[in-house]
Amino acid sequence: VKLKVxxxxxxxxxxxxxxxxSFIKASQVIETIEKTVQKEPNMKxxxxxxxxxDANIKVRVKSDQSGVELNNxxxxxxxxxxxxxxxxxxxxxxxxxxxxxxxxxGIQQSQETLRTGLAMGADRGxxxxxxxxxxxxxxxxxxxxxxxxxxPGLVLLGKQAIDGDNNQxxxxxxxxxxxxxxxxxxxxxxxxxSINVVREVDGGLEKVRLKSPAIVTVDLRLNEPRYAxxxxxxxxxxxxxxxxxxxxxxxxxxxxxxxxxVVEPAARDAGVKVSSAxxxxxxxxxxxxxx
Numbered sequence: 001v002k003l004k005v006x007x008x009x010x011x012x013x014x015x016x017x018x019x020x021x022s023f024i025k026a027s028q029v030i031e032t033i034e035k036t037v038q039k040e041p042n043m044k045x046x047x048x049x050x051x052x053x054d055a056n057i058k059v060r061v062k063s064d065q066s067g068v069e070l071n072n073x074x075x076x077x078x079x080x081x082x083x084x085x086x087x088x089x090x091x092x093x094x095x096x097x098x099x100x101x102x103x104x105x106g107i108q109q110s111q112e113t114l115r116t117g118l119a120m121g122a123d124r125g126x127x128x129x130x131x132x133x134x135x136x137x138x139x140x141x142x143x144x145x146x147x148x149x150x151x152p153g154l155v156l157l158g159k160q161a162i163d164g165d166n167n168q169x170x171x172x173x174x175x176x177x178x179x180x181x182x183x184x185x186x187x188x189x190x191x192x193x194s195i196n197v198v199r200e201v202d203g204g205l206e207k208v209r210l211k212s213p214a215i216v217t218v219d220l221r222l223n224e225p226r227y228a229x230x231x232x233x234x235x236x237x238x239x240x241x242x243x244x245x246x247x248x249x250x251x252x253x254x255x256x257x258x259x260x261x262v263v264e265p266a267a268r269d270a271g272v273k274v275s276s277a278x279x280x281x282x283x284x285x286x287x288x289x290x291x
Contacts, residue, residue, distance in 0.1 A: 043153030080158025
């Protein structure tokens with residue numbers, strides 16, 4: 001029995017196996033074909049994350065009004081950053097991404113935040129250690145150097161941090177790198193070197209196709225982050241974290257803005273119940289003076 005192999009087109013073959021021996025030979029041919037087919041290289045994803053006060057903790061202002069109290073306060077990964085890490089992991093599970101690199105800038109304890117992301121499924125971390133209060137432009141400049149060293153195909157980060165609510169770092173990084181950007185993303189697909197995103201805008205949803213490499217800032221509705229399992233938490237302790245300083249990267253991070261005073265918002269007055277719509281209108285007209 002002869003084994004007949006005909007090439008039908010690019011990457012497609014017809015194999016005629018008339019016996020078990022021919023089937024074995026056909027399997028060997030298929031294996032050889034698979035080894036010779038050039039696969040599209042998987043991309044690396046860089047995910048910047050930030051250490052912030054836990055979202056469930058009530059923030060307190062320092063007695064000298066110089067900032068918020070951070071001593072003995074529970075810290076956690078910024079919720080938007082968690083969504084970015086989760087999306088990177090899902091891309092890796094789908095076979096689109098080969099490596100996930102986390103990066104954060106801050107004090108030495110920021111390694112704990114990196115370990116959280118590594119326990120979720122990232123491969124390695126980078127800590128830019130500094131005690132300075134970092135502004136968005138300084139963070140973007142630090143990330144620019146890291147991006148140039150790591151050469152990722154995609155930078156995936158939260159649209160904002162819940163402490164400063166600046167929503168600036170992703171856009172500034174895209175400007176410094178001259179990369180395309182998709183912001184406020186609620187859906188993400190990577191295919192054939194293109195990054196297809198759905199953006200949440202004031203008028204509804206906007207579909208955009210980006211060319212890799214690109215920056216993507218994620219919104220709340222993109223996914224639901226997973227919890228790290230105990231085995232993965234233990235494995236994360238052995239994953240590598242490289243430590244640099246802003247000086248190592250050649251970036252100055254001195255603040256450009258001086259905070260004069262931080263105060264708590266004024267306490268709200270107690271509400272008042274009214275007995276009728278007419279009384280409500282009267283109070284709005286006479287007391288609130290809004291109508």
